[in-house]
Amino acid sequence: MIEMNRINHQFAIGKKGKERVIPVLHDIDMQVKQGEIVAIVGRSGSGKSTLLNLMSGYIRPTSGEIRVAGQAVTSLSEGEWANFRLAHLGFMFQSFQLIPSMTAFENAELPLVLKGIGLAQRKKKVMEMLEQVGVAEYAGHYPGELSGGQQQRVSVARSLILNPPIVLADEPTGSLDSDNESQLLSMIQHLNQDRGTTFVLITHDEQVASIAHRTITLKDGRLLNAYATGGTLVYETH
Numbered sequence: 624m625i626e627m628n629r630i631n632h633q634f635a636i637g638k639k640g641k642e643r644v645i646p647v648l649h650d651i652d653m654q655v656k657q658g659e660i661v662a663i664v665g666r667s668g669s670g671k672s673t674l675l676n677l678m679s680g681y682i683r684p685t686s687g688e689i690r691v692a693g694q695a696v697t698s699l700s701e702g703e704w705a706n707f708r709l710a711h712l713g714f715m716f717q718s719f720q721l722i723p724s725m726t727a728f729e730n731a732e733l734p735l736v737l738k739g740i741g742l743a744q745r746k747k748k749v750m751e752m753l754e755q756v757g758v759a760e761y762a763g764h765y766p767g768e769l770s771g772g773q774q775q776r777v778s779v780a781r782s783l784i785l786n787p788p789i790v791l792a793d794e795p796t797g798s799l800d801s802d803n804e805s806q807l808l809s810m811i812q813h814l815n816q817d818r819g820t821t822f823v824l825i826t827h828d829e830q831v832a833s834i835a836h837r838t839i840t841l842k843d844g845r846l847l848n849a850y851a852t853g854g855t856l857v858y859e860t861h
């Protein structure tokens with residue numbers, strides 16, 4: 624479903640002519656299969672968000688190839704990437720990333736608008752989705768009028784409204800209390816079992832990692848793969 628081949632990534636910082644190169648990812652070879660829940664763990668600064676941003680096309684690798692759902696995405700133009708994202712990817716973030724000037728309904732509706740879906744169908748889909756995540760009664764509320772857990776549910780509704788086959792999540796439970804965290808994790812497990820949705824989750828949280836079929840560890844920008852095998856971890860370095 625997601626394939627990364629010999630990915631290297633470096634950032635250039637500083638003024639033009641005086642740039643300094645920061646190498647962040649080195650020789651990443653990895654695959655995520657359809658229907659897997661994969662957790663990416665590693666210390667702060669090890670390159671987890673960079674890896675996820677590469678999968679989502681928000682940044683391009685310095686070298687190497689990325690395939691998502693069979694498509695060599697590294698060669699897509701910005702416009703093609705945007706369409707590809709709408710068709711294949713959903714996103715969850717720690718900070719929810721809701722638009723403050725839009726109601727819960729409008730935030731959840733956004734991907735449908737971008738996809739050009741008509742008003743009647745949008746209304747039906749959004750209300751079904753808000754119902755499913757338990758915030759239908761807050762459809763007319765702005766993010767500032769919602770609790771953290773409610774905002775997260777609206778954000779999840781927006782992530783899932785186009786029924787994406789792959790969801791990329793960066794610390795999705797980072798701002799949630801333990802009740803809301805458990806509910807989100809069980810929703811992820813249900814989606815995975817019922818619809819076969821593939822999840823890649825960056826996390827520092829053991830409870831989140833515990834729902835993953837496989838955990839990938841990044842250390843200083845390199846993969847240190849840890850496969851769960853009946854409770855024992857077997858490490859495989861690249």
Ligand SMILES: Nc1ncnc2c1ncn2[C@@H]1O[C@H](COP(=O)(O)OP(=O)(O)OP(=O)(O)O)[C@@H](O)[C@H]1O
Nearest residue numbers: 634636645647665666667668669670671672673674
């Ligand atoms: N846009 C950028 N420009 C320059 N350096 C960057 C940029 N984004 C990330 N970095 C650097 O790349 C390294 C990896 O960052 P990244 O955010 O991928 O780590 P992370 O493992 O997700 O960390 P955390 O757990 O703290 O979120 C860090 O040293 C960071 O400073």
